[in-house]
Amino acid sequence: METPLTQHISFDRPCYNLRDYEKNGGYQALRKALSLSPESITNTVQASDLKGRGGAGFNTGMKWSFVPMNGHYPVKYLIANADEMEPGTFKDRMLMEGNPHQLIEGMIISAFAIQANISYIFLRWAYKKAGRLLTHAIEEAYAAGYLGKNILGTGYNLEMYLHTGVGRYICGEETALLNALEGKRATPRAKPPFPQVSGLFGKPTIVNNVETLCNIPHIINNGPDWFKSLGKGNDAGTKIYGVSGRVKRPGLWELPMGVSMRELIEDCAGGMANGYRFRGALPGGASTDFLVEEHLDIHLDYKSVAAAGSRLGTGTMIILDDHTCPVGFVHNLEHFFAQESCGWCTPCREGLPWTEKILLSIERGEGRPEDLQLLETHTRLLGPGNTFCALAPGAMEPLQSALKYFREDFEKHIDQKKCPWR
Ligand code: NAD
Structure with a gap:
């Protein structure tokens, strides 16, 4: 975000404190946003074509536009989803450890756009350093008048709380996250209603990913056309x-x-x-x-x-x-997904451990030729539309494509009755 394009991002660089952030233009976007109408901020973000960076890619401004703005909903919430547990994914950690004020500024602008007065950062349990730095940054933002009552003398109020999860992948699913924040078992809720209308404690709520929110100050400062011009394919930014x-x-x-x-x-x-x-x-x-x-x-x-x-x-x-067994690779992932299934719906609760067991037997050289057909059936039965949330369909994606592209590796395990990589 504030780093020059194509720069390798290092975890070793020092964290920006409030003074560094302000020196580099930090909180100017907030000053500008507070002078605009909430609707015009949402329109700007929608026009920028910023898509959700948590994984699903839903248009951010459009999501905000679903929040009722007619005055009948005095309580609304803005939540930063910082429960980054997708394997191989550590981008939000870097953003929070490197520049926590960028996230906080993005959250305040976003909360103002939907007229929410309470915000939460739902942080992954393992992100201890990010938690320490965010706690300090939130204190700095309160002390500087960017959070709390009458922000920068505009009459707008926003409280911000850091909430740490307990280390379950399902809490990154936005409705399971809401249940966890309410102190309930973290299982997903049926959608619709979407959280924008009925979210935390039944109130209108926006849940956005950390990277998504970190883009907001830059879009407000530079405008939607600038943001669009940064992309070189079909997408903006x-x-x-x-x-x-x-x-x-x-x-x-x-x-x-x-x-x-x-x-x-x-x-x-x-x-x-x-x-x-x-x-x-x-x-x-x-x-x-x-x-x-x-x-x-x-x-x-x-x-x-x-x-x-x-x-x-x-x-x-x-x-x-080419030195890694694709069957072992996919088995490792399915082990993770089976362990992280919340157990709420039957296909996911029963299907993922079964899938893992079949893969383990193939990897050990105990697979049967008909197991490949069975795995293919699982990818359909646990696929989109058959489960309560995206966890199991997501888990089927590496498996179904491994069966397509690395099929001969699965067959070799079965024919040779051993893993060819061992
Ligand atoms: P989704 O497509 O159902 O929803 C994405 C967002 O758009 C949600 O906020 C949802 O409320 C909103 N939305 C979607 N359709 C809507 C509609 N018709 N009306 C109003 N709002 C609507 O996806 P999801 O289940 O929230 O997320 C799945 C994604 O999460 C996967 O793509 C996966 O890559 C990603 N993921 C990320 C992590 C991580 O650590 N970052 C972890 C697990 C999964």
């Missing part, structure tokens, strides 16, 4: 992309939306590590479909990745190399 796996330089980079996979892997991550060959990649965390060599030149934007049969998701790529 920049994105924090990541690469993990056996590349020379794993990490995160802020890049124009729509860079190609090849640019990201070769120019930013330095290419594959010596002695390793690229076999495929999950483009946006574990709950996306594999892309393979033929896709290296596609733009990493929502539409292009979908056209290639996957999803951009969180934009933080996990690479599969």
